[in-house]
Amino acid sequence: MNIKPKFLAPGDNSWQEDKVDIDAHVSTQFVYNGNHSLSIDLQRKRLPIYKLRNHIIYSLEKYQTLVLVGETGCGKSTQIPQYLVEAGWASDDKIIGITEPRRVAATSLANRVADERNCILGTDVGYAIRFDDCTDNTTKIKYLTEGILLREMMGDPLLTNYSVIILDEVHERTMLTDIIMGLLKKILRKRKSLRVIVSSATVDAEELRDFFNTNQSSKSRDKDTATILSVAGRLYPIEILYTVESLANYVNAVVETAIKINESEGPGDILAFLTGMDEVDRAVSLLAEHAKIVKEGQLKLMPLPIYGSLPNSEQLKVFWKTSNDSRKVVIATNIAETSITIPNITYVIDCGFVKLPWFDAETQTNSLIIAPISKASADQRAGRAGRTRSGKAYRLYTEQAFKELIDATPPEMQRSDLAPAVLQLKALGIDNVLRFSFPSSPPSKSLLSALELLYALGAINDNGELSNPLGLMMAEIPLDPVFAKCIITSGEMGCSEEITTILAMMQVQNVFIRPNSGQAAIKARIAHRMFEVEEGDLLTLLNVYTAYEKNKTNHWCQKYFINSKAMKRVTEIRIQMRKLIKKLQIPMKSCSVTVEGILKCITSGLFPHAAYLHYSGVYKTVRGNKDLYIHPNSCLYTLEQPQWILFGEILQTNKTYMRELTVIKPEWLVELAPHFYQKTAID
Numbered sequence: 001m002n003i004k005p006k007f008l009a010p011g012d013n014s015w016q017e018d019k020v021d022i023d024a025h026v027s028t029q030f031v032y033n034g035n036h037s038l039s040i041d042l043q044r045k046r047l048p049i050y051k052l053r054n055h056i057i058y059s060l061e062k063y064q065t066l067v068l069v070g071e072t073g074c075g076k077s078t079q080i081p082q083y084l085v086e087a088g089w090a091s092d093d094k095i096i097g098i099t100e101p102r103r104v105a106a107t108s109l110a111n112r113v114a115d116e117r118n119c120i121l122g123t124d125v126g127y128a129i130r131f132d133d134c135t136d137n138t139t140k141i142k143y144l145t146e147g148i149l150l151r152e153m154m155g156d157p158l159l160t161n162y163s164v165i166i167l168d169e170v171h172e173r174t175m176l177t178d179i180i181m182g183l184l185k186k187i188l189r190k191r192k193s194l195r196v197i198v199s200s201a202t203v204d205a206e207e208l209r210d211f212f213n214t215n216q217s218s219k220s221r222d223k224d225t226a227t228i229l230s231v232a233g234r235l236y237p238i239e240i241l242y243t244v245e246s247l248a249n250y251v252n253a254v255v256e257t258a259i260k261i262n263e264s265e266g267p268g269d270i271l272a273f274l275t276g277m278d279e280v281d282r283a284v285s286l287l288a289e290h291a292k293i294v295k296e297g298q299l300k301l302m303p304l305p306i307y308g309s310l311p312n313s314e315q316l317k318v319f320w321k322t323s324n325d326s327r328k329v330v331i332a333t334n335i336a337e338t339s340i341t342i343p344n345i346t347y348v349i350d351c352g353f354v355k356l357p358w359f360d361a362e363t364q365t366n367s368l369i370i371a372p373i374s375k376a377s378a379d380q381r382a383g384r385a386g387r388t389r390s391g392k393a394y395r396l397y398t399e400q401a402f403k404e405l406i407d408a409t410p411p412e413m414q415r416s417d418l419a420p421a422v423l424q425l426k427a428l429g430i431d432n433v434l435r436f437s438f439p440s441s442p443p444s445k446s447l448l449s450a451l452e453l454l455y456a457l458g459a460i461n462d463n464g465e466l467s468n469p470l471g472l473m474m475a476e477i478p479l480d481p482v483f484a485k486c487i488i489t490s491g492e493m494g495c496s497e498e499i500t501t502i503l504a505m506m507q508v509q510n511v512f513i514r515p516n517s518g519q520a521a522i523k524a525r526i527a528h529r530m531f532e533v534e535e536g537d538l539l540t541l542l543n544v545y546t547a548y549e550k551n552k553t554n555h556w557c558q559k560y561f562i563n564s565k566a567m568k569r570v571t572e573i574r575i576q577m578r579k580l581i582k583k584l585q586i587p588m589k590s591c592s593v594t595v596e597g598i599l600k601c602i603t604s605g606l607f608p609h610a611a612y613l614h615y616s617g618v619y620k621t622v623r624g625n626k627d628l629y630i631h632p633n634s635c636l637y638t639l640e641q642p643q644w645i646l647f648g649e650i651l652q653t654n655k656t657y658m659r660e661l662t663v664i665k666p667e668w669l670v671e672l673a674p675h676f677y678q679k680t681a682i683d
Contacts, residue, residue: 040115040116044075044079044082044116047074047075047079048070048074048075048231049070049074049075049076049079049080049231050075050079052229052231053079053083055229056068056080056083056197056229057083057084057087059227059229060084060089060164060195060197062227063224063225063226063227064188064192064194064195064196064212064214064225064226065188065195065196065197065198065209065212065213065225065226065227066195066196066197066198066226066227066228066229067198067200067205067208067209067212067226067227067228067229068080068197068198068199068200068228068229068230068231069200069205069228069229069230069231070199070230070231071231071383074231076168076199076231077098077100077105077109077166077168077199078109078112078113078116080166080197080199081096081098081113081141081166082113082116082117082141084096084163084164085140085141089163089164089195090140090141090163092163093161094161094162094163095139095140095141095142095161095162095163096140096141096142096162096163096164096166097142097144097149097159097162097164097165097166098141098142098143098144098166098168099144099145099146099149099165099166099167099168099177099180100143100144100145100146100168100169101145101146101168101169101172101174101176101177102145102308102335103129103130103145103308104306104308104310104315104335105143105168105169105335106127106128106129106143106144106145107127107129107143107315108315108316108319109127109143110125110126110127110134110141110143111316113125113141113143117141121134122134122135122136122139123136123138123139124138124139124140124141125139125140125141125142125143126139126141126142126143127142127143127144128142128143128144128145128148129144129145129148130145130147130148130478131478131572131573131576131577132572132576146174146176146177146180147176147478149165149180150176150179150180150183150424150428151478153183153428154424154427154428154475154476157187157428157429158187158190158191158194159187159191159194160191162194163193163194163195164194164195164196164197165184165194165195165196165197166196166197166199167180167181167184167196167197167198167199168199168200169199169200170198170199170200170208171200171376172412173409173411173412173413173439173440174412175411175412175413175416175418175420175421176421177412178411178412178413178438178439178440179413179421179424179425179438181198181208181211181212181439182436182437182438182439183428183430184196184212185211185212185214185437186437188212188214188225189214196212198212205228205230206228207439208226208439209224209226209227209228210226211437211439212225212226213225213226236386236387236388236389236390236391237386237390238382238383238385238386238390238391238392238393239390239391239392239393240382240392240393240395241392241393241394241395242395242397242398242399242402243395243396243397243398244398245398246397246398246401247396247397250274250351250352250353250396251274251279251282251283251351252286253351253396254272254274254283254331254349254351254396255283255286255287255290257272257349257394257396258270258272258287258301258329258349259287259290259301261347261349261394262294262298262299262301262327262329263295263298265346265347265392267299267327267346268327268344268345268346268347268389268391269322269327269328269329269330269342269344269345269346269347270327270328270329270330270345270346270347270348270349271330271332271336271342271345271347271348271349271384271385272329272330272331272332272348272349272351273332273333273334273336273337273348273349273350273351273381274331274332274333274351274353275333275334275351275353275354275355275370276307276333276355276368276370277307277310277333277509277510280305280306280307280331280332280333281305281510283303283331284303284304284305284331285515287301287303287329287331288303291303299325299326299327300325300326300327301326301327301329302322302326302327302328302329303329303331304317304318304328304329304330304331305330305331305332306318306330306331306332306333306335306336306342307332307333307335308333308335313565314565318330318332318342319342319343321343321344322344328344330342330345333355334354334355334373334377336384337377337380337381337384341384341387342384343387343388344388345384345385345387345391346385346389346391346392347385347391347392347393347394348381348382348384348385348391348392348393348394349393349394349396350373350378350381350382350393350394350395350396351396352372352373352378352395352396352397352401353370353371353372353373354370354371354372354373354377354409355368355369355370355371356368356369356370356371356409356415357369357412357415357416358415358416358652359415359416359417359418359446360624360626361443361445361446361448361449362445362623362624363621363623363624363626364449364453364608364609364621364623364624365609365621365624365626365650366416366417366649366650367649367650367651367652367656368649368650368651368652369652370652370653372401372405372406373405373409374405374406374407374408374409375402375405375406375407375408376407376408376409377409378395378402378405381393382395411439411440413438413439413440413442414440414441414442414443414446416446417446417449417450417480418442418446418447418449418450419449419450419453419454419480419481419482420480420481421450422447422450422451422454423454423459423466423471423474423475423481424475426454426459426460426465426466426471426475427466427471427472427475431464431465433447433451434447451464453481453482453608454471454481455675456607456608456673456675456676457474457481457482457485457605458470458471458485459471459474459475459481459485470488473488473584473586474488476580476584477580477584478580479503481605482605482606482608482609483503483506483605484605485604485605486499486503486601486602486604486605486606487499487500487503487577487581487586488584488586489601489604489605490586490589490601491581491586491587491588491589493591493597493600493601493604494587494589494590494591494597495589495590495591495597495598495601496581496586496587496588496589496590497588497589497590498542498590498591498598499598499601499602500574500577500578500581501541501542501545501546501574502538502539502541502542502598502602503577504545504570504571504573504574504577505541505542505544505545505570506538506541506648506660507570507573508566508567508569508570508573510563510566511541511544511562511563511566511567511570512524512528512561512562512563512633513561513562513563514561514633515561523561524561527559527560527561528560528561528635530560531543531544531547531560532635533635534636534639534642534663535595535599535662535663536634536635536636536642536645536661536662536663537634537635537636537648537659537660537661537662538602538648538660538661538662539595539598539599539662540635542598544562545567545570545574547560548562548567599662599663599664599668600668600672602646602662602664603646603662603664603668603669603672603673604672604673606646606647606648606662607646607669607672607673607676607677608623608673608676609646609647609648610622610644610645610646610664610669610677611628611644611645611646611647611658612643612644612645612666613641613642613643613644619645619658622669622677626656627656628647628650628656628657628658629655629656629657629658630657630658630661631651631657631658631659632657633659634658634659634661635661636661636663642663643666644663644664644665644666645658645661645662645663645664646661646662646664647659647660647661647662648660648661
């Protein structure tokens, strides 16, 4: 039975009010001041960052690195690049580069700045994300993901095309952020003309300043190469409300709280945080049903999702202004915590959880675990409500639970698979990875595990150096090393057409539409069975795309409950992948009707993710003996359990589930990965 959220209210004797002053901002796109909007120029001057314009320019003249601390939304991501162009830092064909941890942040910020500068996106202002480059030779301000910058370093190790690099949202401490900071520290020693701005909402500024300071031996601060600057913005109070008791189902609680706010609170949009795409879609669906029966006199609800894999056109809807009789309810993953600022948010609902990647070095498994957020993240989420006016934050957990949260989320470098990072560092000429200067040192077990995996994949040789040509080719492919190996092997096994299709499908998470209940759920299950095969989910995805390619109509997608927008994105990615393998001179071949070649090709890359059916009835990893279960959405869930399988990823909820499964033969593991497996008797 679900417990409805009951919040401590001002009328209760147990009321405890927690006023949090958090820097607010006026959106660079919309400023809500009655019914009038200010001009763009006046909006820019109203932003908190404007007062520090001259200080920023002066600091960059004197120091190589500037650590800038300011709340998300104070204008640092959109205004600083423009200040630098106006100050002449983009002359002589140099570029101002701004890195973002997420694609949606890079594209939305580029759109916003292009509007402010009154230019066409892709000319003066552009962006570059994986499989999409919207820039030209005249681009001065370039927003790009961290992965793209890392790849540019492979062709231009000193980043000679850039005059200033701005690392945005550093407090998220993604693995790529830490790698880029370590590499930029080396580049700054060689290129004295390069400037770096480390921009963050909540960060240990002194620690980063000391990391980038190359004159640490000097006791005098006058000779430092790095400095700190803080942005003080407007302060709007936020009421923090906690639940009286713990809740059984936080997804339903988010929906019920949004409905309660609409019934009892004044105007203002709602932003709710959930952990992943499935939960977001479920909550949006429930709110859409409720929106049809809103009582007269209440604001109409407009539920909108926002997450990383959502098509760009759908993501941009959250920035639209609603009519006076409507209220936006944005359901988001932690992408809306810091990466983007949605205008007119007055109420925030915080579920208290986040989905984090976690790597087990012993079993070589990447897991997505749902874990409690940190105090820093909770405050950051609450701050979304105080940007343009006083707001309220509804936390779906007790105040005692908040006090027990950790202060900050561990850096991704300390909880992720390091094989992609080590491969990129090797490609950049960093041979001794163990001595590389990381802002936060990764666990030695993870580093050794990464080296072992790359050796088994053939990416590095006996001396620990990048192999030629296999290792160099794997580094060129913007996918995990295990998938890069699949692409390279596909040319030798004559199934590159099928493998590129499968991998393109794996890049998009929401291919199947799965209604929650009713006749639609039954019809969807029957429709999806048309594509399912006993070889597993990856071959099922291949069947879906093959059928889609013959039809390519919205009517066909609706009939078989396939996400047409996701399929269009798959087509784009597939085209880009094929251009890449043509560039790498991998032969494009098709194995037509035979599937064993495809399965062996998948095994050649995904062999670390092997599991076998134990006599106890559960699956176990070959290494580490970790218990695993088939995910209910897998096509193998209702079939007879195969003896040996490979999995694409692991999802940790009430059980440890495997997703993206492929049925294999055990002898293929020994044949294709002799450095990783040897034949032995199983107890």
